[in-house]
Amino acid sequence: MLKQRIITALILLAILLPALFAPSPAPFIGLTLVMIAAAAWEWARLVGWNGMTALATGALCALICAGLWGFGALAQPLPLLWLGAAAIGVPGGAWLIQRGVAGWPRLSRGLRWTGGLAVLCTAWLALAQARIIGVNFLLSVMTLVWAADVFAYFFGRGLGGKFTRHKLAPSISPGKSWEGVWGGMLGVLLVALVWIWIDRAYAIEVPSLYTLLLERGVWFLLAGCVFLSAMSVVGDLVESLVKRSAGVKDSSGLLPGHGGVLDRIDALLPVLPLAMMLVSVGRGIA
Secondary structure, three states, X not given: OHHHHHHHHHHHHHHHHHHHOOOOOHHHHXXXXXXXXXXXXXHHXXXXXXXXXXXXXXXXXXXXXXXXXXXOHXXXXXXXXXXXXXXXXXXXXXXXXXXXXXXXXXXXXXXXXXXXXHHHHHHHHHHHHHHHHOHHHHHHHHHHHHHXXXXXXXXXXXXXXXXXXXXXXXXXXXXXXXXXXXXXXXXXXXXXXXXXXXXXXXXOOOOOHHHHHHOOOHHHHXXXXXXXXXXXXXXXXXXXXXXXXXXXXXXXXXXXXXXXXXXXXXXXXXXXXXXXHHHHOOOOOO
16 A cells, blocks of 8 residues: 555556746646646546436536636736635535535535535635745745645544544544644744754745735734635645545545545645735735
């Protein structure tokens, strides 16, 4: 299993890194369009639609994203879209977690399908705009999610249950603890400080997420990092909730040893649009 995970990771890096660091954003945007379409196919299967319906969902997602690209949406400031994503996504994610696994199938299949497709297309649009801003900005957003996950894992293993009696969401993800969440937030703040220092020490032209947040003040930086860290946990929990309801461990077997595309990007899905909201509202970025 470990060997399979390593091989898959190496193949993904060999494909993604050249596209990410290409002089033009187009290769990375095109590659991630294919990946988000695959995630839409997985999503349709998770909500109970298989066969041609699932394939059509992936094709529709690709068509919507390609249309956004072709009609110039990637180059337009979209502060109202990001605000709308926050206004719906933040309380919506909390509501889904509060309802738990049992509450998910009570929603109509059409609503679940439509909501997932909207989330995927919005996240892809945010990802594409982040790449257009610059590699440093995009990597800082992605690293926030990775740092929150890695630090949460180690803090959860070392301190889980020592300060709080209750698990974070035992019916959805029994292994997650509040100590892990706090550790993830602390880790993100440490990464932010290091990244800001690197930005300044090396006079990096393209700003990172953390540098842009700091321009609004230290408290805005702290609040933004904590908020995005929390939402990365929400994204992870919501996907876990959906998979438990569907009775599956992984969203698919597209990535041997890693599960599916959704399993790799679940925490990124809410964070990308919200990061764009924090840095673009009132600034005209992207």
